[in-house]
Amino acid sequence: MIENPTYQELGNAIKKFPGLGEKTFRPHIVHFIGHGDKAHGLALKMTKQELDNRAKDNRPYKETAWHDSKTISDLFSDDPPPRLVFLHACDCAQPDTLDGFSDLARELALARIPAVVAMQYKIKTGDGALFARVFYQELSNGCDVDEAVRAGREVLGNPDYGGMGSWSDRRFGTLVVYLQSEKAIIEMPPAFDPEKKVACPNPECGGKVALNWPKCGLCDHEAIICPECQKNGEYLLMDKTLGRCGKYGHSLVDRHATPKTPGTVTSPEKKAGAKQNERTGSADRVG
Numbered sequence: 001m002i003e004n005p006t007y008q009e010l011g012n013a014i015k016k017f018p019g020l021g022e023k024t025f026r027p028h029i030v031h032f033i034g035h036g037d038k039a040h041g042l043a044l045k046m047t048k049q050e051l052d053n054r055a056k057d058n059r060p061y062k063e064t065a066w067h068d069s070k071t072i073s074d075l076f077s078d079d080p081p082p083r084l085v086f087l088h089a090c091d092c093a094q095p096d097t098l099d100g101f102s103d104l105a106r107e108l109a110l111a112r113i114p115a116v117v118a119m120q121y122k123i124k125t126g127d128g129a130l131f132a133r134v135f136y137q138e139l140s141n142g143c144d145v146d147e148a149v150r151a152g153r154e155v156l157g158n159p160d161y162g163g164m165g166s167w168s169d170r171r172f173g174t175l176v177v178y179l180q181s182e183k184a185i186i187e188m189p190p191a192f193d194p195e196k197k198v199a200c201p202n203p204e205c206g207g208k209v210a211l212n213w214p215k216c217g218l219c220d221h222e223a224i225i226c227p228e229c230q231k232n233g234e235y236l237l238m239d240k241t242l243g244r245c246g247k248y249g250h251s252l253v254d255r256h257a258t259p260k261t262p263g264t265v266t267s268p269e270k271k272a273g274a275k276q277n278e279r280t281g282s283a284d285r286v287g
Contacts, residue, residue: 004045007067007075015078026078031086031132036100040066069107076113084145087118088128102176109178115145121174131156131175149177201226201239201246211235226250 002013016025035043046054046065054062076082085108087101105118117135119128131152138148153175194212200219201209207218215222222240228250229236238245245251 006045006047007065007071008047010044011075014075014082026080027082029084029086030082031088033088035064036087036089036104037066038099038103041068041100042066042072042104069104072104073107073111076108076111081112081114083113084115084117084139085113086132087116088132089119089122105176105178109180112180114180116178117145117149118176118178119174120176123174127156127174135175145179146177149175196235198235198237199246201237201244202242203246209237211237 002009005013014027014030032042037043043064044067046063050065051063076085085105087105089101101118102120105116108116123131134155135148135152138151139145143151156174195210197208197210199209200207200216200221201223202216202219202221205216205219205221207216209216209223211225213223221242223237224240226234226236226238226245226248229238229245229248236245236247238250243251
């Protein structure tokens with residue numbers, strides 16, 4: 001995250017050039033929170049040189065430098081451009097900010113940005129944060145941008161979150177989306193190959209087991225895909241006989257299960273002895 005960036009700093013963040021031994025970095029998503037203006041463009045911080053020039057010319061002190069939509073679009077001219085730009089008006093935004101963001105959103109969409117989300121009405125900080133949280137969660141699940149926007153809108157209109165119903169609440173229509181592509185911003189990884197063979201999870205076995213086999217053909221241990229590894233995008237096997245993951249040691253035991261009270265499990269021999277004592281004790285009391 002960059003706080004109060006200059007035009008150059010924003011540009012460097014969007015198209016960062018790698019240093020020696022580093023990989024090229026291009027963000028897939030650029031989320032900008034700030035001010036816009038229909039006439040002047042996007043508000044960014046002045047550089048030190050610009051501030052010094054203003055001081056030399058005895059002009060009024062002001063840190064804001066305005067950049068029109070063409071200048072901002074130039075920041076995204078390199079390939080590949082970000083997949084998504086989110087123009088988020090801050091809580092003190094004026095109506096012209098929203099007009100400026102809508103105009104800039106259209107310009108960015110025409111400048112090959114696959115998806116641009118912008119605000120067309122003023123929105124409370126908490127509502128904006130709620131929309132963003134739902135929006136990005138839907139994207140992370142592989143939803144298309146328009147579906148993620150729809151989910152965020154529905155939450156804003158939900159009475160449980162202070163809304164008045166999806167279609168009657170102005171917040172529902174606050175966020176608009178401009179699309180140049182129907183592809184999802186985040187593409188889900190392909191499903192695993194069930195025929196792929198991986199190492200048997202039994203540490204004493206050196207065999208290979210296909211992901212769809214119920215057990216290893218060498219050691220005869222039952223195997224399943226480890227659910228914990230699958231959450232992290234890996235498809236490895238868990239030894240059901242041992243109850244453990246072969247690589248990371250994840251356990252089949254439910255860690256959230258309520259532990260049994262010690263002594264509640266009684267062997268058949270102890271149960272028989274207890275019953276005999278009950279009978280003996282009853283006779284003593286009667287006698």
